[in-house]
Structure formats: structure tokens, C-alpha cells
Amino acid sequence: METVNHDAMRAANMRSIFNCIRAHGPVTKRQIQDLTLLSWGSVSNLCGILLERGVITEQKAQSAGPGRTPSGFDINVEDNLIIGIDVNLIGMTGVVIDLRSRVVTRTRQPIVSHRSGEVLAQMKALICQLLAQVPAGSVRGIAVAFPGQVDAARGISIWTHQFGTFSSVNIRQYLQDAFGMEVILEHDPDCMAYSEHLLGAAQDIDNFIFVRLSLGISMGMMAQGEIYRGKRGVTGELGHMTLVPQGKKCLCGNRGCLETLSSSRAILEQCHLALQQGRAKGLVRRLRGHYETLTLEEAASAAQEGDRDVRRIFSRAAGYAGLAIANAANLIDPGAVVLGGELAEYGDLYVEPLQRSLARRAFGGALPLRIAQVGSDAAALGAASLFIERVFMRLSEGA
Secondary structure, three states, X not given: OHHHHHHHHHHHHHXXXXXXXXXHOOEOHHHHHHHHOOOHHHHHHHXXXXXXOOOEEEEEXXXXXXXXXXXXXXXXXXXXXXXXXXXXXXEEEEEEEOOOOOEEEEEEXXXXXXXHHHHHHHHHHHHXXXXXXXXXXXXXXXXXXXXXXXXXXXXXEEEXXXXXXXXXXXXXXXHHHHHOOEEEEEEHXXXXXXXXXXXXXXXXXXXXXXXXXXXXXXXXXXXXXXXXXXXXXXXXXXXHOEOOOOOOEOOOOOEOEOHHHXXXXXXXXXXXXXXXXXXXXXXXXXXXXXXXXXXXXXHHHHHHOOOHHHHHHHHHHHHHHHHHHHHHHHHHOOOOEEEEOHHHHOHHHHHXXXXXXXXXXXXXXXXXXXXXXXXXXXXXXXXXXXXXXXXXXXXXXHO
């Protein structure tokens, strides 16, 4: 037990020193000690390990007078780059970040297929493209944000209804074999939650839920500043909370899931139904008979220009989302709810009715609601930043 406690303490101290240097560098050992409240011996020892492993650099401060000038330590941003990949129904986003989670380069492309072999091949090609844009040997690892049921510990996509042929696919092993470097796999809403905690709308809170509202609906949870993962990789499947037991069949096989009621896909399906029934006159005028070209943007524009039928579709969808989020919030009592995804961009059409629905049903008074700030890189950026956390836990264990 003493060994376990010692290892855990060493890991926590390593993380504390690394985060101190990342936030304040260049800093001296004395400044690190003052900021972290660690002993001089721990600071000296762990700084030495980070320096030896190339995680930090040492630089002499300019002397302001007689006497010894203390060394300053800073993050080695040039030689420690991480690739983050976000895979979703629409496309793939790839970023390269440094150890301060700053994006060095990015690329984005539509997804070419939902079949496992083609998805893996496109992912590999995207990573090759990113590697070609940075100095050889500077990338330390790869992190992938993926939808559905994910076994993060083993790096396996267990199953996702959005990609029909993905069943027990070992993404980590595939990419490790292809590139010869460490790979991690994470659930995409967890990555988005982490990026908002690190850089966006939730920097000041340690307990919150993040809800991604798009073609699918999913949720990530942060508890005490850490991602809550659960046991089987199915944490946060808010989109598959049953709200209408005899409702429409969902892609997951169940009926009446939130995704069938509140996702952008559900909104577009309801708009198509309204068009077929001769309603949504404003949308009819916009599309001029080309109903197959309907997009969420077109539907939103019609609603904002006065189409009451389309506005009701958005409002009803948002109401169900608010109900589901209230159910989740009443169970776990988060400090705030952060909304991301394309539907979070429609304030008066979607966010406001969602907030009203949430306020009616959440126990304990008003629950703070925030809009995500990181943007379209959030999942890829969060995945890569989570890689940084895993790397330094391992560094401390090997020290």
C-alpha cells in the first residue's frame, strides 16, 4: 500500500510541476516551489527527470548583477507534438498541438465512407498528411476521438450505431502498427468536455456536463476535474435515453431515444414531413421545390424569417433535449451544463427553448447553462490534450 501511495503522490507531483511550467514558464526551481508548495527535493528531482526526457528545456536567465543566475525552465514545445483526430459522421478533423495545447497545424475533410476499413484508411492518410507538415521525429503520439461505445483502456471501438461495420475494432493497435508510436482512443464528448475545461467555457468549474447536439447527441462528464468514464464505455449516451417508449425506432435499435426527437437529423426529418403535408410555407418558398437540398441552415433561416411551423419543430426538439438534460442533472448535480455542436449555435430557435425546458424540471434552482467556446477543433484538441495527461502519468511511474 505504501508503494501505491508513493507512486500516486509522485504522479501527482509530476503533473503539478509540469502544469506549473506549462502555465508560467520560464520559471526557476524556487518559483516552482513557491507555486506548487512542493519540497525543494521533489522539485529538483522531478525537474531533472522532465529535463532528461526532453519534456522541458533549461535556459539561463540574463544576469541582473553579481552572483549566480538561476536557470529557468520552460516547456519543450518544438520536440513534443501530439496529433489529435476527431472522427464523426460528417468528417474528420486533425490537429497537431504542442504541450501547451496550442494548435500548430490543422486539416479537415469530409468522411468518404462509414465502413470500418475505409474509415481506418482515411484516418491513416490524414495522419500522414499531418506528419508531413511538422519536423520529422517531433510527434510523440496520436489521440483519436471516436463516437459510440469506446473502451479507452484497450483502445477499442466496441460498437457505434453510426458506423454500421464498426464492432470491436482495435483502432489503437491499427495506428500503433502503422506509425510506431503510442496511440490513445477516447469517447468524443469526453474530449470536447476536456477541451472546454482546459481552454473554453468550463475553465472555472470542475464538475459539469457537456452535451454535443448535432446529427447525434452525446454527453461527457467532468467530476472533480477528471473525466468520468464509467465501467463499460457507455457513459454519457444521453442521445439514447428513452423519452417516448413507443416512439420512432432509433439507429441503435431502441425506440423513442432522444436522438429521434432532438438531433439535427430529427429536425430535418420533421421539416421534410411538414413539407410533404403542405405546411412550412416559408421553407417551401426558400427551397422552390428542391426539397432534397434542405439543410439545417435553410430550416433555421426559414424559422427566423417567420415560418412558425419550422420554429415549432425546433422548439419541440429543444424541449425534449432540455427534459433529458434535466433528468441527467437531477441524478448527478453538475455545477453547469455546457452545450456544443451545431444546434448550440441557434440561440433563439434551440438554446432558449431548451433552457426553459431545463429550468422547469431541474431540481435545486437554476442550473447554469453555457455555450461551448473552443469550436470545431474541440474533440481533436481535447483528445490530444488528454494524451498529454496520460503521457506524464506514465513518465512519473517510470521515473
